[in-house]
Amino acid sequence: MAYALQQLINGVSLGMIYGLIAVGYTMVYGIIGMINFAHGDVFMVGAFVSLITALLLGLGSGAAGPGALLLVLLAAMAVTALYGWTVERVAYRPLRGSFRLAPLISAIGMSILLQNYVQVAQGARVKPTGTLVPGGVTLMETDGFAVQFSYVQMLIIVVTLAVLAGFTLLVTRTPMGRAMRACEQDRKMAALLGIDTDRIISLTFVIGAALAAVAGCMYLLRYGVIDFYIGFLAGVKAFTAAVLGGIGSLPGAVLGGLLIGLIETFWSAYFSAQYKDVAAFSILILTLVLMPSGLLGRQEVEKV
Amino acid sequence: MLNRRLLLGAAASGLALPAYAQNRGPIKVACAGPMTGSNAAAGDQMKIGATQAVADLNGRGGVLGRQLALSVEDDACDPRQAVSVANKLAGQRVAVVVGHYCSGSSIPASKVYGEEGVLQISPASTNPDYTDKGGWNTFRVCGRDDQQGQVAGGYIARNMKDKRVAVLHDNSAYGKGLADETKKAMNAAGKQETLYSAYTPGERDYSAIVSRMKQERIEVIYIGGYYTEAGLIIRQAKEQGLNATLIGGDALVTNEFWSITGAAGEGSLMTFSSDPRKRPTAAAVVQRFRARNVDPEGYVLYTYGAMQIWAAAAEKAKTADARKVADALKRQGPWASVLGQTSFTPKGDVTVPDYVFYVWRNGTYAEM
Numbered sequence: 326m327a328y329a330l331q332q333l334i335n336g337v338s339l340g341m342i343y344g345l346i347a348v349g350y351t352m353v354y355g356i357i358g359m360i361n362f363a364h365g366d367v368f369m370v371g372a373f374v375s376l377i378t379a380l381l382l383g384l385g386s387g388a389a390g391p392g393a394l395l396l397v398l399l400a401a402m403a404v405t406a407l408y409g410w411t412v413e414r415v416a417y418r419p420l421r422g423s424f425r426l427a428p429l430i431s432a433i434g435m436s437i438l439l440q441n442y443v444q445v446a447q448g449a450r451v452k453p454t455g456t457l458v459p460g461g462v463t464l465m466e467t468d469g470f471a472v473q474f475s476y477v478q479m480l481i482i483v484v485t486l487a488v489l490a491g492f493t494l495l496v497t498r499t500p501m502g503r504a505m506r507a508c509e510q511d512r513k514m515a516a517l518l519g520i521d522t523d524r525i526i527s528l529t530f531v532i533g534a535a536l537a538a539v540a541g542c543m544y545l546l547r548y549g550v551i552d553f554y555i556g557f558l559a560g561v562k563a564f565t566a567a568v569l570g571g572i573g574s575l576p577g578a579v580l581g582g583l584l585i586g587l588i589e590t591f592w593s594a595y596f597s598a599q600y601k602d603v604a605a606f607s608i609l610i611l612t613l614v615l616m617p618s619g620l621l622g623r624q625e626v627e628k629v
Numbered sequence: 630m631l632n633r634r635l636l637l638g639a640a641a642s643g644l645a646l647p648a649y650a651q652n653r654g655p656i657k658v659a660c661a662g663p664m665t666g667s668n669a670a671a672g673d674q675m676k677i678g679a680t681q682a683v684a685d686l687n688g689r690g691g692v693l694g695r696q697l698a699l700s701v702e703d704d705a706c707d708p709r710q711a712v713s714v715a716n717k718l719a720g721q722r723v724a725v726v727v728g729h730y731c732s733g734s735s736i737p738a739s740k741v742y743g744e745e746g747v748l749q750i751s752p753a754s755t756n757p758d759y760t761d762k763g764g765w766n767t768f769r770v771c772g773r774d775d776q777q778g779q780v781a782g783g784y785i786a787r788n789m790k791d792k793r794v795a796v797l798h799d800n801s802a803y804g805k806g807l808a809d810e811t812k813k814a815m816n817a818a819g820k821q822e823t824l825y826s827a828y829t830p831g832e833r834d835y836s837a838i839v840s841r842m843k844q845e846r847i848e849v850i851y852i853g854g855y856y857t858e859a860g861l862i863i864r865q866a867k868e869q870g871l872n873a874t875l876i877g878g879d880a881l882v883t884n885e886f887w888s889i890t891g892a893a894g895e896g897s898l899m900t901f902s903s904d905p906r907k908r909p910t911a912a913a914v915v916q917r918f919r920a921r922n923v924d925p926e927g928y929v930l931y932t933y934g935a936m937q938i939w940a941a942a943a944e945k946a947k948t949a950d951a952r953k954v955a956d957a958l959k960r961q962g963p964w965a966s967v968l969g970q971t972s973f974t975p976k977g978d979v980t981v982p983d984y985v986f987y988v989w990r991n992g993t994y995a996e997m
Contacts, residue, residue, distance in 0.1 A: 328840065328844045331840045331843070331844075331869075332837060332840055335834075335836040335837055335840055336837070338836075339834050339836070444665060448669075449664065449665035449666060449669040450669045450670055450673075450885065451667055451669075451670075451857055451885065451889065453860075453885075453888045453889045455891050456864075456868070456891065461868070463870070469846065470843060470844060471843075471870055473868070473869045473870050475868055475869075544833070547833075547834075548833040548834065548861065549864070549889070550833060550857065550860070550861060550889050552666075552667060554666065554667070554831075555833065558831060558832065589837070590836070590837040591837075593837035593838055593841065594837050594840065594841055597826065597827070598826050598827060598828050598829070598837065598838050598841075599800065599826070599827035599828070599829070601829070601837075602829065
């Protein structure tokens with residue numbers, strides 16, 4: 326029981342990070358119908374900006390105050406959002422209206438570019454930092470097994486939920502959100518009704534990148550070791566999460582992220598850690614066979 | 630310019646170009662290892678060692694009266710990239726490759742070198758298959774995992790008889806090979822492990838496997854794997870309140886390990902050859918490194934020594950021809966280098982490996 330609870334905590338905090346990245350994939354897909362393969366690398370940039378800000382603030386060893394952490398988070402979101410905007414402007418906007426595969430290939434190119442750029446600028450070695458948020462609480466103890474809930478895991482869960490709540494409000498309650506939803510439903514019609522669709526698409530990338538930066542920052546706080554390549558694996562997992570939840574669906578992305586995190590963790594916990602990715606992807610395949618549009622995805626309606 | 634014209638002319642007229650080209654200009658040598666990726670710190674050590682060795686040899690007039698030209702290649706510890714690097718180097722007709730680092734890279738690359746007539750001396754690849762299944766061209770100046778595993782397994786069976794031990798590996802040629810050898814030696818000495826499991830390298834979240842070890846009340850974690858993952862596992866273990874001792878292999882011998890673990894790495898153990906920095910034969914070279922503010926840790930001196938040994942063998946064989954040098958290496962030792970006196974078995978292993986335990990204390994490691 327205690328063991329399962331511990332694994333649940335592990336799985337949820339991992340799944341939250343996947344979910345945050347997955348939202349970025351799903352948003353872009355919802356609005357312009359392309360998979361932004363560079364999104365995982367934008368997440369990596371977010372982690373690096375967090376690390377650089379933390380070092381500039383003199384953190385890196387020992388505990389960091391909440392003010393400093395907030396500053397790190399905000400700086401990461403701001404700078405990474407700029408990256409998101411630039412990526413869209415440079416790699417995708419010129420190809421809008423071109424054939425469907427063009428922006429996809431451009432996205433893969435952008436992903437390689439970002440990876441190599443960070444590798445050249447920051448070096449290829451892993452970048453470690455000390456534990457910035459140390460400590461935690463022991464929830465319960467049975468048979469000598471103490472369930473640890475670390476402060477950083479709490480922070481991840483709280484920050485993720487808060488950010489997602491704010492983001493949901495933005496999409497459902499504001500004029501900007503309404504414009505975004507309009508673009509998602511029918512971009513041409515939205516443009517005819519006076520919505521600046523280019524601006525909305527830019528904003529989508531900016532928001533997606535900011536969410537990825539939150540994930541990057543949490544990732545740094547939780548694991549403390551980053552390198553230029555982390556975006557690839559995290560990106561693949563988050564993309565899987567977005568597909569599992571139903572690509573295009575925002576709650577689906579978060580649900581998918583949580584599921585992937587939990588499946589991986591519980592598979593490692595009770596079966597073999599070696600095959601956890603096999604387990605996660607098998608469930609993805611099964612889901613897609615039974616529900617082709619994912620768990621919460623809408624059936625694509627062919628317009629006549 | 631003249632050279633190029635000659636080459637073009639030779640190629641056009643279909644002359645025996647290689648034989649001609651090899652006797653002119655510098656001898657090409659190479660160092661291949663992970664210059665990028667999560668093992669880049671080790672690749673860096675190799676690069677430093679090889680660069681210094683070539684500079685020192687050239688300063689003394691080169692080898693066979695010719696200067697050496699070093700090229701450094703990056704395999705990122707990826708077997709596929711290692712093969713393409715091997716093809717590239719073979720195409721450049723290098724006389725010797727000092728490398729690779731990861732056994733998973735060295736083994737497939739050695740096949741290419743064998744076919745193309747290139748000598749390979751690895752300063753770091755410890756998987757037995759590298760020389761057991763290698764051809765005429767495979768050598769190493771480090772030990773083998775079966776020897777390393779015996780030392781580690783024997784130690785655990787002797788000194789941690791009543792502790793609960795987990796054996797983990799990363800499924801790589803090196804990691805699984807080492808973990809299995811250790812397990813074998815440990816079991817032979819009458820000690821059974823409580824948990825045996827693989828983990829996926831390249832990830833950051835090992836909390837699931839850490840919780841599992843906590844559930845099994847593990848007190849000793851033996852890891853066959855590289856320093857990034859080993860560091861993350863012990864760090865996350867301490868965070869979850871699992872106070873186990875980490876024991877690893879030679880891949881943990883880098884200061885990067887400590888920068889990942891911080892205080893969580895205190896007391897971690899690892900097996901490695903007795904520190905070459907302390908050998909009297911290395912004193913002068915170590916001093917030269919230190920004067921440049923470089924600590925010749927880990928594989929720096931192994932790479933340096935491998936290059937020196939090759940140079941000595943080439944001088945003795947009076948040629949840079951790979952097969953003749955390989956023959957000399959096996960038969961005409963021992964070879965003097967910063968590593969002391971080294972002789973090779975007919976397979977290409979060193980005759981006297983010496984694994985000892987090191988322990989991490991306050992950010993530095995020392996022999997136990």
